[in-house]
Amino acid sequence: MKAVALTNIKTLEVVEIPEINDPANGEVLIKVKSVGVCGSDMHYYRTGRIGSQVVAYPFVLGHEFAGEIVKAGGGVTNVRPGSRVAVDPAMSCGECDQCRAGREHTCRNLTFLGNPGQADGCMKEYIIMPANTCFELPDNLSFDDGMLCEPFSIGIYAVKSFGNVSRLDIGILGFGPIGMSVLSALKPNKPSSVIVSEKLDYRLRIASGFGADMAVNPLKEDLVAKVNEGYKNQLDVVFECCGQQDAVHQAIEMLKPGGTLMIVGIPEFDVWHLPVDQLRRKEITIKNVRRQNHCMQDAIDMLTEVSSDLKQMITHRVDYTKSQEVYDLVEAYEDNVMKAVVTF
Ligand SMILES: [Zn+2]
Ligand SMILES: [Zn+2]
Structure with a gap:
């Protein structure tokens, strides 16, 4: 399958990566549809790092996304094949002191999509995620709207x-x-x-x-x-x-x-x-403020209620083969860009 990888400073390439296997218990296989380009992606694109997080090339960026569930592993009940979902890019362990205190966003063992040393990003055709990171989208929200839930959260x-x-x-x-x-x-x-x-x-x-x-x-x-x-x-x-x-x-x-x-x-x-x-x-x-905690559903509700206004955040939309162009545009703040979307 295809992925978009950062292969050097300010260089994105479409690469072939291995097909992914069936989801394990508690996981889902998702067809990625809309991926947002975030300011934090720009830090990695421009400098190869954020603080102590340093990119090892090639690296797949992207953490703001929505997609469609293709397969669900055992024990998954919150979504099913065909569900359209917004995805929380933070994967917490559920067991450490932070998780037990309801602070999953500062989990001691947190892995976050598109963060070097933690997890590859979602700039690829398919991805496996824990089912509990997936939030079903109501019919009136598109995949682009679903992607916006992460920044709005x-x-x-x-x-x-x-x-x-x-x-x-x-x-x-x-x-x-x-x-x-x-x-x-x-x-x-x-x-x-x-x-x-x-x-x-x-x-x-x-x-x-x-x-x-x-x-x-x-x-x-x-x-x-x-x-x-x-x-x-x-x-x-x-x-x-x-x-x-x-x-x-x-x-x-x-x-x-x-x-x-x-x-x-x-x-x-x-x-x-x-x-x-x-x-x-x-x-x-x-x-x-460290990213977000327990606010994905609030974001879905907010977008559902006042969607037409908030959807204006998306100013650019390109196919993944044009990722480099749109990253360069966001990097230069050209063409009145606010949020750019890459589609798969
Ligand atoms: Zn972001
Ligand atoms: Zn934890």
């Missing part, structure tokens, strides 16, 4: 792990797919206002269209001055969704005393620099 989890956002003034720094998923998850919870900062103007326009109350390009305007002027009490919570050092500094300057910084973005460097004096005097809480 991250925004839902980020908002849930903060808590009640009702009547709060909130910042989102970075409006790629994850910033967009955070905004989508905030809106039904009735925040007082949401300020979005983003360096790409076309993404700011999307943010405004999605109901951001203030959309600022920090390359063109003084974000901190503008927010601190418009919001005398400053912000209650800021979601950092771009992995940028300057964004963390801005967040801390815009947060009110007692405010919370939620770090969702993945930086390409190893150490954050933090202004100790402000953090201490304002007693800022910093909380990291």
Whole structure:
């Protein structure tokens, strides 16, 4: 069968890989249909690593996907052949202290699709997954929508792990797919206002269209001055969704005393620099968000209810043989790209 493998920095090739066998007990064989191109895939594409995770070539990327169940192994009851499913790319052991505490996303033995040293990704025609990672899609959601459940689950989890956002003034720094998923998850919870900062103007326009109350390009305007002027009490919570050092500094300057910084973005460097004096005097809480936990079904429900709006996240769709082209486009932020989909 065919797979798309990363064979060097910024090089993707269609390769032939062995057919896969029957699924074992508790597993399913899935025909992959739609695969999303994620910012984290871009880190591997551009630099061959994220922190301590280093790619050994060739390597198959991809973790955001939906497909159709072809075969189910013994004991599988939640899905059956023919089921259309969204898939959670995180495979937890179910036995460690984290899993037992309901924190499967920080499982001590976690394997995550398309993560070097853990598991190959889903940029291939067929894949075997544990059945408990599969969530059946309702009829009105397409495979592309199913793929979007993974990025949307991250925004839902980020908002849930903060808590009640009702009547709060909130910042989102970075409006790629994850910033967009955070905004989508905030809106039904009735925040007082949401300020979005983003360096790409076309993404700011999307943010405004999605109901951001203030959309600022920090390359063109003084974000901190503008927010601190418009919001005398400053912000209650800021979601950092771009992995940028300057964004963390801005967040801390815009947060009110007692405010919370939620770090969702993945930086390409190893150490954050933090202004100790402000953090201490304002007693800022910093909380990291690690992917998502138990939010796939919430994402399916959210897409089912408000699908037409959220589907706009997908801006590009290509056949897998054109993966290199679309990765290059995402890498360069060309053609107003938000989320690109590779189909199999
Ligand atoms: Zn992703
Ligand atoms: Zn575990």
